[in-house]
Amino acid sequence: MSIVSIQDLRKEFGNVTAVEGANFDIEEGEFVSVLGPSGSGKSTILRMIAGFESPTSGSIEILGKEVVGMAPFEREVNMVFQDLALFPHLTVAENIKYGLQQKGVSKDEQQRRATEMLEIVDLAGYGNRDIDQLSGGEQQRVALARALVNEPSVVLFDEPLASLDRKLRQRMQFELQQIQEETGITFLYVTHDQEVAMSVSDRMVVLNEGKIEQIGTPEEIYRDPESQFVAQFIGDLNSVYSKVVEANDDTVEVQTNGTLVRVPVMETTTPALNAEAVDIGVRPQNVTLQQTSSNGDGTAFEIGGTVINRMYRGDNIAYIVDTEDEEFLVIEQQDTRTEFEIGEDVYVQWKTDDCLVFPSKEVA
Amino acid sequence: MNVNTIIRPLERFLEDHGKQVGLLVLIPLFLFLWLPIIVVALMSFSDSVLTFPPENLTLEFYHIFVENSQARSAIFTSLQVSAVATPIAVALAIMYSYAFAKYDFPGKGVITVLIALPLIVPLIVVGIALTLLFGMLGGSGSYWEVVIAHIVRILPFAALIILPSFLSFDTTLEEASKDLGANSITTFRRVTLPNILPGVVAGGLLAFTISFNEFVYTYFVRGTGMETLPVYLWGRIEHTMTPEINVISIVFLAVAVLMVALAVIITDVERITIR
Numbered sequence: 001m002s003i004v005s006i007q008d009l010r011k012e013f014g015n016v017t018a019v020e021g022a023n024f025d026i027e028e029g030e031f032v033s034v035l036g037p038s039g040s041g042k043s044t045i046l047r048m049i050a051g052f053e054s055p056t057s058g059s060i061e062i063l064g065k066e067v068v069g070m071a072p073f074e075r076e077v078n079m080v081f082q083d084l085a086l087f088p089h090l091t092v093a094e095n096i097k098y099g100l101q102q103k104g105v106s107k108d109e110q111q112r113r114a115t116e117m118l119e120i121v122d123l124a125g126y127g128n129r130d131i132d133q134l135s136g137g138e139q140q141r142v143a144l145a146r147a148l149v150n151e152p153s154v155v156l157f158d159e160p161l162a163s164l165d166r167k168l169r170q171r172m173q174f175e176l177q178q179i180q181e182e183t184g185i186t187f188l189y190v191t192h193d194q195e196v197a198m199s200v201s202d203r204m205v206v207l208n209e210g211k212i213e214q215i216g217t218p219e220e221i222y223r224d225p226e227s228q229f230v231a232q233f234i235g236d237l238n239s240v241y242s243k244v245v246e247a248n249d250d251t252v253e254v255q256t257n258g259t260l261v262r263v264p265v266m267e268t269t270t271p272a273l274n275a276e277a278v279d280i281g282v283r284p285q286n287v288t289l290q291q292t293s294s295n296g297d298g299t300a301f302e303i304g305g306t307v308i309n310r311m312y313r314g315d316n317i318a319y320i321v322d323t324e325d326e327e328f329l330v331i332e333q334q335d336t337r338t339e340f341e342i343g344e345d346v347y348v349q350w351k352t353d354d355c356l357v358f359p360s361k362e363v364a
Numbered sequence: 365m366n367v368n369t370i371i372r373p374l375e376r377f378l379e380d381h382g383k384q385v386g387l388l389v390l391i392p393l394f395l396f397l398w399l400p401i402i403v404v405a406l407m408s409f410s411d412s413v414l415t416f417p418p419e420n421l422t423l424e425f426y427h428i429f430v431e432n433s434q435a436r437s438a439i440f441t442s443l444q445v446s447a448v449a450t451p452i453a454v455a456l457a458i459m460y461s462y463a464f465a466k467y468d469f470p471g472k473g474v475i476t477v478l479i480a481l482p483l484i485v486p487l488i489v490v491g492i493a494l495t496l497l498f499g500m501l502g503g504s505g506s507y508w509e510v511v512i513a514h515i516v517r518i519l520p521f522a523a524l525i526i527l528p529s530f531l532s533f534d535t536t537l538e539e540a541s542k543d544l545g546a547n548s549i550t551t552f553r554r555v556t557l558p559n560i561l562p563g564v565v566a567g568g569l570l571a572f573t574i575s576f577n578e579f580v581y582t583y584f585v586r587g588t589g590m591e592t593l594p595v596y597l598w599g600r601i602e603h604t605m606t607p608e609i610n611v612i613s614i615v616f617l618a619v620a621v622l623m624v625a626l627a628v629i630i631t632d633v634e635r636i637t638i639r
Contacts, residue, residue, distance in 0.1 A: 050543060051542075051543075052539055071542070071547075072539070072542040072543050073542045073543070073544075073545045073546055073547055077543075078543055078544065079539075079540070079543045081536055081539070081540060083534070083536060085534065085536040085537050085539065085540035086540075087537060087540070087541075087555060088537075088559065089555075089558040089559055098541070098544050098546075098554075099544035099545050102544060102545035102546045102550065103545055146544070150544065150545070
């Protein structure tokens, strides 16, 4: 049985449809991220599961029990809020015990579990401190402990790490993952930060404008994005518009610079086979820069352009190349021999095997 | 002549001697505020009303005051009215502030103006209006009419002091509480109230003080039996000036200070506000 099961969930605010036709299940012990740009409806889904918003239609089941219509305090879920919402008038231990008190757990048991939880989140001995005596990272841990101590069916996270600096955020991600493995409690994590989502999740749900674009493991979503939105949102993507000359079972043939190039189409994006025009996408890491043109053998694309920007980034260098089609982002590892200067004429090359082909967004 | 030729040296002077200049302004200000009270305090130990400084110091009029059952009963009446009017006004102010901070509803602006309006309407106008109203309803200046008049008087003060605490209160704390299994009532008691308490206590103290000092409404509305301390004091001044008046004034002040001290001790306001 799924821990959380969401069916045909829909939420309207006035004329705006915030969530439309959302379906997904979360299995026991999973770490699932809901990822999407701001305004994509991800927080709304979370708030509907927690009980702070009621869906316009659809159902939410927690442990097989329909919860739509139940008040937040009747649901077996706990939330870690974006701004943490720790009680400023209570101590760390009192914050953690709050949920247990509501359940009527005995004082001794409250104390025992709060102490145990403080050890798990690495804050042993902090019980009597005031909330504002803690650093940002420590407050995050208290918020996590306050949710976990109730042993909910699922812990909901509303981007709690967003306010931390990069280093601390990475450490907290790592700790979050460890604590999740340790406790075995199911996590549902909402974020707009694809880096966080990719590194912590077992599965990701990618949302765009209230609709689910794709559900899968981070690898599936990065390697085989089902839509151009997903490809662009998860990692960077260069894309070139091309008319389709001919389509076969699993390839499309397009014309570029006078030569015909045959591009394999992934199973996940078969609609591209029927399109009149396609967008050929490629990740910046898979593009190389050349000083001279190498005449294609039909297995690679090549476009001429000029370097207009160069960003040194430590282990790699990012170039922006202006071509007649698009501006290209190219990331070259530091160990490649040649470096290019701004203003230099170059050729942008990438292999057909590295292409992600989508039906074109532009109307031909 | 350039303005800066005057302002620059002045600024420099203020930078160097700011503290002295500040004291020079503050001391007269404090004297102006407190001198009358100090005079009254001194005069309460005097044996005659008119000579200052007092020629002989005496506790005679304190004795007279303590023996004066009319004055004692006036204080008791005042406390009876204020101690009931204040919690009611504070409760109403809390409800108003909660709704104002949390919800958008039609007529919100109008209600805000109506709540604050009694502050600028002349006291006598409301005094007469209340008298007429109670008269129409067949009232006779009973205890509850005086209490209602006091609530009308102090509600705007309580509301205006309490509202900001609600506006700055983070309502996700309430969501967090409900998420952790607490119902609405528990949430209000355990989370909302402790966080807005400093504002509520401040609003309550101000309301109590104003109610305790309230004269105009009471004077209009009251029946013969309802003599609060300010009304009694007024009656005495009309007849004769004796040093006992000064004694009563000091008792007034003492009660106000006592209330504030009591509230601070009970609620531990300092600890809450510092957090």
